[in-house]
Amino acid sequence: MDIKQLLKTSGFRFNKQFGQNFLTDETLLDDICLDAHVDGGTVLEIGAGAGTLTRALSRYADKVVAFEIDRNLEKILAVTLQDRPNVSVVIGDVMKYSMSQIERLCGSDYKVVANIPYYLTGPLIMRFAEESANASSLTLTVQKEVAERLAARPSTKDYGAITVALQAVADVTVVRSLPRELFYPVPNVDSAVVTANFRRDKFDLTSRELFRKTVRAAFSMRRKTLLNCIAAGFGFSKERAAAIIAECGFEPDCRGEQLSVEQFVILYKTIEGALSK
Numbered sequence: 001m002d003i004k005q006l007l008k009t010s011g012f013r014f015n016k017q018f019g020q021n022f023l024t025d026e027t028l029l030d031d032i033c034l035d036a037h038v039d040g041g042t043v044l045e046i047g048a049g050a051g052t053l054t055r056a057l058s059r060y061a062d063k064v065v066a067f068e069i070d071r072n073l074e075k076i077l078a079v080t081l082q083d084r085p086n087v088s089v090v091i092g093d094v095m096k097y098s099m100s101q102i103e104r105l106c107g108s109d110y111k112v113v114a115n116i117p118y119y120l121t122g123p124l125i126m127r128f129a130e131e132s133a134n135a136s137s138l139t140l141t142v143q144k145e146v147a148e149r150l151a152a153r154p155s156t157k158d159y160g161a162i163t164v165a166l167q168a169v170a171d172v173t174v175v176r177s178l179p180r181e182l183f184y185p186v187p188n189v190d191s192a193v194v195t196a197n198f199r200r201d202k203f204d205l206t207s208r209e210l211f212r213k214t215v216r217a218a219f220s221m222r223r224k225t226l227l228n229c230i231a232a233g234f235g236f237s238k239e240r241a242a243a244i245i246a247e248c249g250f251e252p253d254c255r256g257e258q259l260s261v262e263q264f265v266i267l268y269k270t271i272e273g274a275l276s277k
């Protein structure tokens with residue numbers, strides 16, 4: 001099926017606001033399914049576009065649930081997916097669906113595989129990291145710099161709050177580089193495929209809100225010490241913040257970006273203890 005021709009003849013106009021840069025190379029689409037280890041089961045795709053990745057996924061999965069916000073793609077998807085009975089298309093904004101609505105559609109165990117619109121990257125990843133109970137993995141095509149941030153190691157410029165939030169519940173790897181020329185139309189940035197395999201029991205994060213606040217505070221002022229960031233973020237005196245840093249066993253002048261994910265968990269638990277005193 002010539003997707004580009006179909007889009008042209010149906011008079012489809014790309015909507016930049018929705019991040020519409022489609023993948024059409026069949027081999028690459030198959031490779032993304034393999035990157036995600038799709039082998040039966042259910043896949044959630046966010047942003048079906050013209051249905052190219054959807055078609056590939058439907059060959060490997062038992063069931064594909066695909067969201068697409070743009071009504072103008074509905075009739076194109078009806079053509080490209082006409083011979084795919086295991087695909088359910090939901091026309092709508094995925095962000096307007098609660099996680100429980102999504103998980104009712106996808107069931108108790110599913111993988112997320114998507115070439116996501118760039119404007120949704122942060123919010124979507126945070127939602128699946130923090131709210132999903134049933135997604136076993138994310139395999140996402142994202143802007144190259146974002147992929148590097150998600151998989152970053154401590155003490156690098158890419159390491160930040162989203163890195164820690166995701167790596168606290170998942171093992172994250174950049175698995176493939178995608179030069180911009182592979183997209184139609186060609187965007188201004190290169191991309192990469194990143195996988196996050198969830199291990200939600202990796203750490204005991206009973207108070208997610210406090211963990212989030214700790215991480216946010218630690219990265220709030222990158223040039224300041226962790227001590228100053230924690231004092232400002234929690235309204236602690238310098239002495240109290242220093243006592244917390246010492247109790248964690250960290251250097252007094254360390255910075256948030258130097259802490260490993262494990263050390264962030266130690267910090268959050270210590271703050272939790274301090275707050276309960």
Ligand code: SAM
Pocket residue numbers: 018019020021022023024046047048049050051052053054067068069070092093094095114115116117120
């Ligand atoms: N999966 C297709 C592909 O790989 O060729 C399309 C990927 S394109 C980068 C992202 C798609 O997400 C677009 O079709 C866009 O209309 C859709 N989209 C954007 N925001 C959305 C949202 N909030 N909910 C559902 N779909 C969305």
